[in-house]
Amino acid sequence: MIDDLPPLREVIATHDLRAKKALGQNFLLDLNLTARIARAAGDLRGADVLEVGPGPGGLTRGLLAEGARRVLAVEKDPRCLPALAQIAEAYPGRLQVIGGDALAVDVTAHLTPPIKIVSNLPYNVGTELLIRWLTPAQWPPFWDTLTLMFQREVADRIVARPGSKAYGRLSLMVQWRAEARVVLHLPPEAFTPPPKVSSAVVHITRRATPLYPADQATLTRVIAAGFNQRRKMLRASLKGVAPDIEGHLTAVGIAPTARAEEIGLEAFCALARSVKDAGQGAA
Numbered sequence: 001m002i003d004d005l006p007p008l009r010e011v012i013a014t015h016d017l018r019a020k021k022a023l024g025q026n027f028l029l030d031l032n033l034t035a036r037i038a039r040a041a042g043d044l045r046g047a048d049v050l051e052v053g054p055g056p057g058g059l060t061r062g063l064l065a066e067g068a069r070r071v072l073a074v075e076k077d078p079r080c081l082p083a084l085a086q087i088a089e090a091y092p093g094r095l096q097v098i099g100g101d102a103l104a105v106d107v108t109a110h111l112t113p114p115i116k117i118v119s120n121l122p123y124n125v126g127t128e129l130l131i132r133w134l135t136p137a138q139w140p141p142f143w144d145t146l147t148l149m150f151q152r153e154v155a156d157r158i159v160a161r162p163g164s165k166a167y168g169r170l171s172l173m174v175q176w177r178a179e180a181r182v183v184l185h186l187p188p189e190a191f192t193p194p195p196k197v198s199s200a201v202v203h204i205t206r207r208a209t210p211l212y213p214a215d216q217a218t219l220t221r222v223i224a225a226g227f228n229q230r231r232k233m234l235r236a237s238l239k240g241v242a243p244d245i246e247g248h249l250t251a252v253g254i255a256p257t258a259r260a261e262e263i264g265l266e267a268f269c270a271l272a273r274s275v276k277d278a279g280q281g282a283a
Ligand code: SAM
Pocket: 023, 024, 025, 026, 027, 028, 029, 052, 053, 054, 055, 056, 057, 058, 059, 074, 075, 076, 077, 080, 100, 101, 102, 103, 119, 120, 121, 122, 123, 125
């Protein structure tokens, strides 16, 4: 028991929180497990935590019990708000709940650095939120670390290395600006109701500056073109990126006959710089 609040099964019964599929609701009811996820985020004392989708509040309770200075939780389902209010009462001044859509709410005004984002994300919006957090107008972003639950397949894509099937746009966009590792694997039975697939928690630490210099828009364009047709040789898949793409590829030491999945981050950044320097970068 991590606090004096009722067990989560009781909370769910009291507030009639039957899981809704459309909201990606797969709840974690084991407070030992939510404490483990909270600990995977590192030392929470002295940090503000943003949690997207607290639901009945299992992970929220873990974050507070592990010492988070403050938790800001954004929940779309109004049915969960009374259960969350009960947690706020048990941890005076430390939990703020915003009822709304995390894709629409601006949270930054409510948070003080250092900021950690820790969430068992709704699967339908998880990747979109991750990409937003990784591609702000200004780097560094407002957050320091992300500790996020994803479907196993998405977690594999985030940490994948060149040459593997999972390697692609998501791997490159994350690893360019952050260090990512899988810290926990969870079977479907860890959730209520169990989803169809396994899950994994990924811990992502932002870099002060991207690993290799490159213009974000040009790099994104080169990577997107390369992986949109991942079976094709780069001289074909990147044809639309620049008039003399073979020249750029050769100049930075990439074989024009190579495929995107064989190319590492450093080489993609060199290619983006070559294209940009020739005045052919993305607008
Ligand atoms: N954190 C809880 C747990 O671990 O048991 C619930 C996790 S459940 C996978 C996802 C939660 O996100 C649900 O409570 C759902 O209502 C909420 N949610 C879904 N879409 C959302 C959105 N766009 N903004 C905020 N919350 C959302």
